[in-house]
Amino acid sequence: MRIGGLLEILWYLSRNPVWKSIQTLDLSHNQIDGKGAEYLSSSTIWNNLQVLNLIDNNVGDIGTKYLSSNLIWANLQALDLSWNSIDDKGVEYLISNKIFINLHTLDLSWNKIGDNEAEYLSNNQIWTKLQTFNLAGHKISEKELNI
Amino acid sequence: MSRNQIWTNLQTLDLSNNEIGERGAEFLSSNPVWINLQALNFAGNEIGDNGAEYLRRNKHFADLKTLDLSWNEISAKGAEYLSCNNSWTNLQALNLSRNSIDDKGAEYLSSNKIWTKLQKLDLSHNKIGDKGVEDLSSNKIWTNLPIILK
Numbered sequence: 001m002r003i004g005g006l007l008e009i010l011w012y013l014s015r016n017p018v019w020k021s022i023q024t025l026d027l028s029h030n031q032i033d034g035k036g037a038e039y040l041s042s043s044t045i046w047n048n049l050q051v052l053n054l055i056d057n058n059v060g061d062i063g064t065k066y067l068s069s070n071l072i073w074a075n076l077q078a079l080d081l082s083w084n085s086i087d088d089k090g091v092e093y094l095i096s097n098k099i100f101i102n103l104h105t106l107d108l109s110w111n112k113i114g115d116n117e118a119e120y121l122s123n124n125q126i127w128t129k130l131q132t133f134n135l136a137g138h139k140i141s142e143k144e145l146n147i
Numbered sequence: 148m149s150r151n152q153i154w155t156n157l158q159t160l161d162l163s164n165n166e167i168g169e170r171g172a173e174f175l176s177s178n179p180v181w182i183n184l185q186a187l188n189f190a191g192n193e194i195g196d197n198g199a200e201y202l203r204r205n206k207h208f209a210d211l212k213t214l215d216l217s218w219n220e221i222s223a224k225g226a227e228y229l230s231c232n233n234s235w236t237n238l239q240a241l242n243l244s245r246n247s248i249d250d251k252g253a254e255y256l257s258s259n260k261i262w263t264k265l266q267k268l269d270l271s272h273n274k275i276g277d278k279g280v281e282d283l284s285s286n287k288i289w290t291n292l293p294i295i296l297k
Binding site for chain 1: 148149151153154155156157158159160161162163164165166167168169170171174175188
């Protein structure tokens with residue numbers, strides 16, 4: 001898929017009033033970058049979104065910032081951002097989110113998350129319903145785990 | 148993370164392929180609020196025999212059904228520690244593949260009397276010979292275990 005084409009699709013997708021009740025959106029294994037994530041996050045109609053899979057894209061820290069600033073996905077239950085080149089900065093954006101109060105699955109495996117940010121994630125007070133947490137493939141060490 | 152008090156509903160924790168080490172295994176297994184944990188993945192973390200000993204002492208994860216300890220440099224001693232665990236009565240799948248468990252380790256494992264619900268035991272890519280397989284197959288507790296993967 002062409003990048004330009006993809007961005008255009010995301011733009012129309014997030015504004016398509018016909019899919020108002022969409023619950024699951026899987027856009028894994030594409031080339032969604034910060035800009036694409038910005039378009040997706042700008043949706044004001046997907047109040048019912050429960051599952052968002054963005055596995056193996058290029059969302060990065062900037063894209064995570066936009067996703068985290070979304071204000072209407074209060075029903076989001078599962079967010080998969082594995083394999084997305086998300087760094088410590090992206091985690092800081094993510095934990096600032098106050099909307100995803102129903103999140104029960106969070107997959108951040110195979111990004112670039114360090115000890116401090118792993119600690120911040122586990123101290124988050126919003127995700128009280130979390131049932132599945134995946135932080136595989138980082139360099140989480142005993143230093144973090146003793147906090 | 149091991150002092151997390153918020154995730155009282157946590158059922159699955161995947162920390163595979165990190166650098167947890169034996170002390171990390173100790174800290175994590177001492178968390179008192181993850182009482183609903185059903186699946187724990189520590190694969191590829193160099194927890195070693197001592198890490199297995201710390202895990203064995205765990206009393207909180209009574210609902211644990213799946214435990215992945217593959218690629219962790221666990222030998223006969225670690226297998227002995229694990230088989231002495233008396234909390235994980237609901238354990239259904241134990242992955243110990245890619246470690247260095249030998250016949251002695253298999254003998255220790257086969258003495259386990261707790262894991263009555265075990266359905267899958269993966270011991271592939273270890274150092275188990277005919278004697279170890281014989282001991283494993285003599286276990287009378289694992290009545291739900293259809294196949295032992297050598």
